Amino acid sequence: MSPGSPTALHGWGRTSPSVASVRTPTGAVEVAEAVRGAGDRGVLARGLGRSYGDPAQNAGGTVLDMTRHRGVRRLDVDAAVVEVEAGTSLDELLRVLLGVGLTLPVQPGTRQVSVGGAVAADVHGKNHHVAGSFGAHVRWLDLLTADGEVQRLRPDGPDPELFWGTVGGMGLTGVVLRAELSVRRVETSSVVVTSERHGDLGEVMDALTRLDHEAEYSVAWFDSISRGRGSGRGVVLSGHDARLEELPEADRGAPYAVPPPRSVAVPLVPPASLVNRLSGRAFNELWFRRAPRHPTTGVEHAFGFFQPLDGVASWNRLYGPRGLAQYQLAVPHDAAAVVPAVVAAVAASGHVSCLNVLKRFGPGTPSPLSFPLPGWTLALDLPVAAGLAGLLDRLDAMVLEAGGRVYLAKDSRTPAHHLAAMYPDLPRFAALRRRVDPEGRFASDLARRLGLLTPTPAREAYP
Amino acid sequence: MMDATGRPQSLLLLGGTSEIGLAVADAWAEQAPGLRVVLAARPGERRDAAAARLEGRGCRVEVHDFDALDDGAHVRVVEKARAGGDVDVAVVAYGVLGDPERAWQDPEEAGRIARTNYTAPVLSGVALAAMVRAQGHGVVVALSSVASERPRRSNFVYGSSKAGMDAFYTGLGEALRPLGGRVLVVRPGFVRSRMTEGLDAAPLAVGPDEVARAVVDGVAAGREQVWVPRPLRPVMSTLRHLPRPVFRRLPL
Numbered sequence: 249m250s251p252g253s254p255t256a257l258h259g260w261g262r263t264s265p266s267v268a269s270v271r272t273p274t275g276a277v278e279v280a281e282a283v284r285g286a287g288d289r290g291v292l293a294r295g296l297g298r299s300y301g302d303p304a305q306n307a308g309g310t311v312l313d314m315t316r317h318r319g320v321r322r323l324d325v326d327a328a329v330v331e332v333e334a335g336t337s338l339d340e341l342l343r344v345l346l347g348v349g350l351t352l353p354v355q356p357g358t359r360q361v362s363v364g365g366a367v368a369a370d371v372h373g374k375n376h377h378v379a380g381s382f383g384a385h386v387r388w389l390d391l392l393t394a395d396g397e398v399q400r401l402r403p404d405g406p407d408p409e410l411f412w413g414t415v416g417g418m419g420l421t422g423v424v425l426r427a428e429l430s431v432r433r434v435e436t437s438s439v440v441v442t443s444e445r446h447g448d449l450g451e452v453m454d455a456l457t458r459l460d461h462e463a464e465y466s467v468a469w470f471d472s473i474s475r476g477r478g479s480g481r482g483v484v485l486s487g488h489d490a491r492l493e494e495l496p497e498a499d500r501g502a503p504y505a506v507p508p509p510r511s512v513a514v515p516l517v518p519p520a521s522l523v524n525r526l527s528g529r530a531f532n533e534l535w536f537r538r539a540p541r542h543p544t545t546g547v548e549h550a551f552g553f554f555q556p557l558d559g560v561a562s563w564n565r566l567y568g569p570r571g572l573a574q575y576q577l578a579v580p581h582d583a584a585a586v587v588p589a590v591v592a593a594v595a596a597s598g599h600v601s602c603l604n605v606l607k608r609f610g611p612g613t614p615s616p617l618s619f620p621l622p623g624w625t626l627a628l629d630l631p632v633a634a635g636l637a638g639l640l641d642r643l644d645a646m647v648l649e650a651g652g653r654v655y656l657a658k659d660s661r662t663p664a665h666h667l668a669a670m671y672p673d674l675p676r677f678a679a680l681r682r683r684v685d686p687e688g689r690f691a692s693d694l695a696r697r698l699g700l701l702t703p704t705p706a707r708e709a710y711p
Numbered sequence: 712m713m714d715a716t717g718r719p720q721s722l723l724l725l726g727g728t729s730e731i732g733l734a735v736a737d738a739w740a741e742q743a744p745g746l747r748v749v750l751a752a753r754p755g756e757r758r759d760a761a762a763a764r765l766e767g768r769g770c771r772v773e774v775h776d777f778d779a780l781d782d783g784a785h786v787r788v789v790e791k792a793r794a795g796g797d798v799d800v801a802v803v804a805y806g807v808l809g810d811p812e813r814a815w816q817d818p819e820e821a822g823r824i825a826r827t828n829y830t831a832p833v834l835s836g837v838a839l840a841a842m843v844r845a846q847g848h849g850v851v852v853a854l855s856s857v858a859s860e861r862p863r864r865s866n867f868v869y870g871s872s873k874a875g876m877d878a879f880y881t882g883l884g885e886a887l888r889p890l891g892g893r894v895l896v897v898r899p900g901f902v903r904s905r906m907t908e909g910l911d912a913a914p915l916a917v918g919p920d921e922v923a924r925a926v927v928d929g930v931a932a933g934r935e936q937v938w939v940p941r942p943l944r945p946v947m948s949t950l951r952h953l954p955r956p957v958f959r960r961l962p963l
Contacts, residue, residue, distance in 0.1 A: 254847075256891060263715035266848040267891030289847070301715060307797075307847030307891060569933065573715045634928065637716035637742060660715030665745055693848075696797060697712035697720065 449480025717931025726805025
């Protein structure tokens with residue numbers, strides 16, 4: 249293993265970088281050695297760094313780059329299960345699975361996520377309303393804990409608390425080394441997608457509600473800039489895995505084709521954000537106009553449907569030197585009014601967001617820190633600029649009032665004193681950490697910023 | 712940790728009764744409820760008042776005894792501040808103007824100004840550098856002065872001490888960059904404050920609040936130097952390149 253060199257790390261949003269000693273272990277023995285030898289700033293596993301904020305950074309401490317720890321270990325096509333090393337990317341895994349007619353039951357918006365990261369952030373996809381989050385499909389996982397020992401954990405024992413605390417636990421319970429996942433059979437690598445355009449947010453929300461019962465996949469993109477009557481107008485996409493007979497005849501000979509792993513890249517960071525009022529307005533207008541006025545159905549490759557941005561590497565650089573903050577909230581069904589209120593507040597603020605996503609969530613998992621809850625989730629990509637902190641503070645207030653929360657995998661700025669209200673099971677998580685990591689060996693910038701490392705999670709409230 | 716929008720969770724003021732330093736704390740306290748502020752200053756009424764004022768604004772305040780002219784105090788106080796958690800931003804806020812005419816003729820006064828404005832900030836900087844290295848992150852704000860850009864006849868002892876301090880922190884910024892640290896050098900012009908009480912305000916004079924705003928915005932934007940007010944930059948750049956015979960005739 250490399251001796252560890254001081255390396256600046258940042259999240260996908262490119263905000264708040266910090267320096268850690270990065271080591272690249274190649275096996276469990278080396279991970280255990282690094283964990284046992286962790287200094288007072290602690291240790292943390294990092295995958296592909298696609299979290300937006302600071303959860304995969306550990307300033308002044310050790311960061312274990314797990315990306316060499318990869319590969320599919322066992323694939324049982326008949327039972328539809330796969331055993332995989334934690335550093336494997338979902339892209340790599342999907343290419344193997346699709347080759348034999350299988351796919352992942354939950355796919356997030358990028359395939360550049362490691363399996364360990366997908367567990368730690370308990371990622372979700374466009375089928376959350378029917379399939380739940382990633383953690384719900386983990387049959388077991390091997391976790392290397394603070395004592396350097398490896399435990400095989402299952403949702404139904406031997407230590408379900410630790411299993412569910414690791415799912416969504418942002419890497420603070422240990423290092424995930426390996427996992428067995430339930431996967432799903434498909435007839436093709438395509439999705440049949442229906443696209444409908446709606447003139448305002450109310451219609452968009454009605455359509456998504458209807459699709460709860462009709463669609464396997466559903467998601468909406470909405471305009472975050474238009475105000476007044478067209479506020480929140482958007483495009484609703486729904487779909488299901490394409491069956492063989494739904495493919496165009498020419499494609500039926502190779503139903504599991506996948507595009508080669510190639511993409512164009514944004515070569516450098518421009519001196520200022522290219523996402524600004526002018527380009528943001530044009531983008532929002534264009535995206536809306538691009539969708540046909542009347543509902544249309546077509547066949548699309550699953551990669552393009554689930555991960556439309558994966559074709560452009562380093563697109564985060566477009567946001568310039570100050571980077572971007574992603575804000576993703578979840579609120580329960582009875583607080584649906586928060587959705588239009590947030591959209592109106594953003595439109596009125598003058599801050600521009602281009603990638604605005606709205607979706608319905610189904611029930612969450614038993615994980616104390618898992619993000620999804622039955623209701624609505626909304627995500628915004630905002631360039632960091634003067635005044636953004638104030639806007640996001642106002643959104644926090646609405647989310648808190650509604651009994652909602654923000655997503656830790658995307659967070660880069662939530663004030664620590666909001667956390668206990670957003671995650672009511674925080675005391676359970678703190679108790680778990682005290683049990684499995686009494687010396688506080690696992691640490692991250694996110695955990696320091698949100699006070700997740702302090703032994704008592706009850707935070708004082710400030711006016 | 713500093714958040715993505717540049718808001719710190721904790722602030723260390725070296726020179727905890729400095730008017731500009733406290734204005735900076737006020738500005739951040741408004742943005743970041745529950746801000747932890749460590750006041751490193753000589754004990755006394757002024758420090759008590761500063762602590763009470765910040766507590767009134769919702770800050771969690773810690774006070775530590777600190778005398779900038781005690782060479783060992785710098786490392787000690789930075790370690791004490793760190794014992795309570797990471798320091799996201801440290802402001803080197805102390806300094807003296809002194810009596811300009813006495814200063815170049817009286818060794819005691821000259822030494823006091825030089826030690827307070829140059830030697831002590833260098834020791835603070837060394838202690839803060841060790842802190843940044845250990846933490847893997849941290850912003851150091853150094854309150855320099857436009858006087859550092861081209862010292863004038865009227866207060867060249869002060870100006871020369873600030874010039875040295877400015878150069879040290881500019882270099883420190885380069886040294887700390889690969890270690891996760893950042894240094895912001897702030898060059899205010901004439902600031903209406905206790906230090907300048909009784910002096911005639913120069914053109915483009917500002918108050919401590921304006922300096923504070925420039926610091927907060929500069930840190931959020933990741934800047935390495937700011938001039939307060941901004942137009943001072945082209946003004947000073949011009950003055951710096953004026954031939955000496957012309958410069959000396961200016962009513963500065």
